[in-house]
Amino acid sequence: MTTAAPTKTQYEAVIGLETHCQLSTETKIFSNSSTQFGADPNCNIDPVCMGLPGTLPVLNEKVLEYAVKAGLALNCTIAPYSKFDRKQYFYPDLPKNYQISQYDLPIAEHGWLEIELEDDAGNPLRKRIGITRLHMEEDAGKLVHGGSDRLSGSTFSLVDYNRAGIPLIEIVSEPDLRSGVEAAEYARELRRIVRYLGVSDGNMQEGSLRCDVNISIRPVGTDTFGTKVEIKNMNSFNAIERAINYEIERQIKALEDNERIVQETRLWEEGSQRTISMRTKEGSSDYRYFPEPDLGPIQVSEAQREDWRSQLPELPAQRRQRYETEFGLSSYDARVLTDDRAIAEYFDATAAAGASAKPAANWIMGDISGYLNTEKLSISTIPLKPAELAELVGLIDDNTISNKIAKDILPDLLAKGGSPKALVESKGLVQVSDPKAIEEVIDQVLADHPDELEKYRGGKTKLLGFFVGQVMKRTSGRADPKLTNQLLNKKLNS
Numbered sequence: 449m450t451t452a453a454p455t456k457t458q459y460e461a462v463i464g465l466e467t468h469c470q471l472s473t474e475t476k477i478f479s480n481s482s483t484q485f486g487a488d489p490n491c492n493i494d495p496v497c498m499g500l501p502g503t504l505p506v507l508n509e510k511v512l513e514y515a516v517k518a519g520l521a522l523n524c525t526i527a528p529y530s531k532f533d534r535k536q537y538f539y540p541d542l543p544k545n546y547q548i549s550q551y552d553l554p555i556a557e558h559g560w561l562e563i564e565l566e567d568d569a570g571n572p573l574r575k576r577i578g579i580t581r582l583h584m585e586e587d588a589g590k591l592v593h594g595g596s597d598r599l600s601g602s603t604f605s606l607v608d609y610n611r612a613g614i615p616l617i618e619i620v621s622e623p624d625l626r627s628g629v630e631a632a633e634y635a636r637e638l639r640r641i642v643r644y645l646g647v648s649d650g651n652m653q654e655g656s657l658r659c660d661v662n663i664s665i666r667p668v669g670t671d672t673f674g675t676k677v678e679i680k681n682m683n684s685f686n687a688i689e690r691a692i693n694y695e696i697e698r699q700i701k702a703l704e705d706n707e708r709i710v711q712e713t714r715l716w717e718e719g720s721q722r723t724i725s726m727r728t729k730e731g732s733s734d735y736r737y738f739p740e741p742d743l744g745p746i747q748v749s750e751a752q753r754e755d756w757r758s759q760l761p762e763l764p765a766q767r768r769q770r771y772e773t774e775f776g777l778s779s780y781d782a783r784v785l786t787d788d789r790a791i792a793e794y795f796d797a798t799a800a801a802g803a804s805a806k807p808a809a810n811w812i813m814g815d816i817s818g819y820l821n822t823e824k825l826s827i828s829t830i831p832l833k834p835a836e837l838a839e840l841v842g843l844i845d846d847n848t849i850s851n852k853i854a855k856d857i858l859p860d861l862l863a864k865g866g867s868p869k870a871l872v873e874s875k876g877l878v879q880v881s882d883p884k885a886i887e888e889v890i891d892q893v894l895a896d897h898p899d900e901l902e903k904y905r906g907g908k909t910k911l912l913g914f915f916v917g918q919v920m921k922r923t924s925g926r927a928d929p930k931l932t933n934q935l936l937n938k939k940l941n942s
Contacts, residue, residue, distance in 0.1 A: 458668040459703070461696045463625035463661060467638060469617050469648050470587065471514045477615035478505030478548065478585045478743075478833040482921075485654050487798055489608040497586075497613030499544030504742050507532075511584060512555070513756060514647035516748060518759050519556025519582045519640050521855040529747055530555045532584075532740040540607050541589035541911040549618075551737040554583035555746065561621075561641070562765055563633045564783070573829040574777045577634050578622030587614040611655075617647075623662070623673070628692035632685040635659050640764040644789045652683050659688055664709075665699045674699070675709040679723055682716045695723050767792055775805035784813050790828045791817075797834035811837060815855065819862050831865030840868040852925050853877050881928045884933065886919070890929065890939055893918040904940055912936065 457831040476483060479496035495503045519526050533551040559579035567573050588613040597605030602831060619638065625631045639650035639657055650657045659682060664674035679695060682688050695714070700710050762770075764786045771782035786792045798808045801895055810828075816837075820827055840861065843849045849872055857871055872878060880886060895900050904911040912933075919932050 459665045459696075459700050460668050461626055461663055461665050461692070462623045463631050463663045463692060464623040464628075465619075465625070465631060465634060466619045466659075466660045466662065467619045467621075467635065468658045469518070469619060469638075469642055469650070469859060471615040471617060472563065472648050473507060473508055473510045473514070473615055474648065477508050477511050477584070478614035479613055481613065483614055485656075489606070489610060489612055493612070497543070498609060501542050505548065505740075507746075508615060512746065512748075514615075514645075515555050515582065515584045515617050516576055516753065516756050517645050517760060518619075518642060518647055519559065519762055520753075521645055521760060522556070522559040522561055522582065522619070524556035524559030524579060524582055526556050526748055526753050527553060528592045528749070529553065531745045532743045533737045534740050535585075539588065540605065541591050541609070541612070543589070543609065543612060547586060547588065548740055548743070549585035550583035554581045555748075556582040558910075561634065561637055562770070563630065563637050564779070565633060567628065573687060575624075577624045577630075580620040580622055580663040582617055582619050585616050585618060587611050587616050628689035628696075631661060632689040633694055635688055637764065640787065644763055652685075661688065661692060661695075661701075663692060663695050663819055665696060665703070665707075675711050677709065677711065678713045679906075680715055682714060685717065687716055690721060691723055692846055694721065696725065720777045735863075761789070771805075774913040775799065775809075777805060777809060780808075781809050781813065782916055785809060788827075788837065790826055794834055798837045798841075801838035804845060807841045807844065808837065811841065815858055816862070819859075830862055832861045833865060835869060836861065836865060841866055843872065845861035847881050847928060848872065848878055849926065850927075850929055852920075852929070856925065877924075877926060880923055880926045881931060884932060886923075886927050886932055886935055887939075889919050889922050890915075890932075890935055893922065894939065901940070912940070914941070 470483075471477075473483060475481060476494075476497055479494045483490045483875055496505055516526055529552060530553045532548050535547045535549045536545070538545050546869045559582070560576050560580060562574055562576050565573045565627060589607055589609040592606045592608060593602035593604075594606065619854070621634065625634060635657075639652075642648040643650050643845050648656055652658070660680040661682070662676050662696075663679065664676045666674045667670060668693060677695065677699070679691050682691055699709055699815070710728055712728045713726045716722075717724050717727045726817060727851075736881070767786045768779070768782040771777045771785060772779060777785070785795050795808060795812055798812070799805050816827070816830075816832075819825075820830070840854055840858075844851055844854055848869075853872070854868075857868065857877065859876070860871060897915075897918070900911050900914060904915075916929070916932055919927050919936070920929075
């Protein structure tokens with residue numbers, strides 16, 4: 449009697465993200481120091497953010513507005529009454545030795561964000577990720593480690609307090625994510641939303657958007673959570689995905705080797721593409737929260753909340769859906785166009801000016817985006833206006849010019865703007881669409897290339913491209929390409 453081999457355990461990951469998002473206010477959350485990025489160390493400081501005795505914080509009203517708008521965009525319930533709390537911990541970059549944050553009564557709770565993925569067949573999938581809470585808090589300063597030491601890696605540390613007091617919102621997701629792909633897309637969608645709202649620039653390389661990942665694994669079909677590991681130090685969406693994928697494999701291997709997974713904080717090491725242990729975290733830290741005595745409670749009236757709701761723009765997910773239904777664009781095109789609000793608004797204005805949606809989308813996603821990337825420009829600053837792009841698309845649609853001629857004149861239009869129609873007429877680039885005129889050129893080309901004609905009729909049909917090229921050359925690219933191909937095929941095969 450043979451014994452069946454034991455079935456290998458299948459695991460699933462349980463992932464949640466804690467995202468700190470720096471708000472784009474001109475001054476700090478509780479004082480009037482500048483929030484300018486890149487200033488010399490310890491220039492943007494004041495007695496309040498330095499925690500000097502006798503100073504009192506005053507809430508920046510714009511911070512509250514931005515936090516409420518972000519909460520509304522994330523489908524959260526906005527608290528009519530919330531408060532600030534002191535979170536105690538001691539570190540050189542926290543001058544007061546406590547952080548003003550929100551604990552048990554945050555400004556927003558119980559929301560959700562929908563992410564869009566693809567199944568194995570490339571079909572779009574949507575998944576709703578819960579938002580546990582969104583709260584306001586101040587940032588700490590920044591430690592800069594220097595020198596070299598064989599044991600610790602540095603011999604001294606410098607403190608820059610410019611970042612101390614920068615306003616943040618912390619957005620905590622439910623543990624609804626199951627893969628690195630899902631987590632990275634969640635973070636991308638979150639960044640799209642805060643950028644659309646104008647509440648944050650979301651620049652990860654500048655620390656404006658910082659994600660910490662909490663991840664555990666468990667056997668598929670079970671409800672209990674495994675031991676949670678936190679991963680820090682990820683500065684890109686790709687890093688989030690790779691770190692999670694690595695950590696899933698590491699934890700599965702540990703369980704299969706009967707090793708204990710410890711609750712700890714790990715760092716993502718980009719060079720070696722692995723997570724490494726930073727510190728163990730056997731229990732929850734006791735931050736000794738208590739209500740902030742120097743700040744009164746926050747009350748958001750229904751009228752104020754609805755006023756701020758009325759100011760919300762059309763959000764990325766809504767825009768994607770509209771582009772697919774109203775313009776018939778593919779989900780891919782809709783995602784590319786809506787990734788940046790300025791590009792989406794440029795496309796909307798181009799379509800409103802009468803351009804066919806798909807050609808307009810192709811120009812914006814292709815040649816125009818290529819130009820923007822090369823020149824490091826924003827689409828809102830280029831001389832070519834949406835109405836002029838619509839005019840260019842119209843010239844192609846009515847066969848006044850070919851796509852090739854449009855590409856030839858695009859650099860001039862991007863650099864100087866102006867009417868495409870006027871430029872075409874001034875350069876004598878109107879497309880030749882008269883069959884008789886094109887036939888005359890074709891006859892000349894065939895007469896001048898008898899050897900190639902013989903080879904074509906002998907079976908080398910790839911020479912069709914050669915004949916098309918000769919016709920285009922003799923008409924300076926103005927011959928209607930579609931008509932040219934039709935007439936050439938007829939002549940060559942007669």
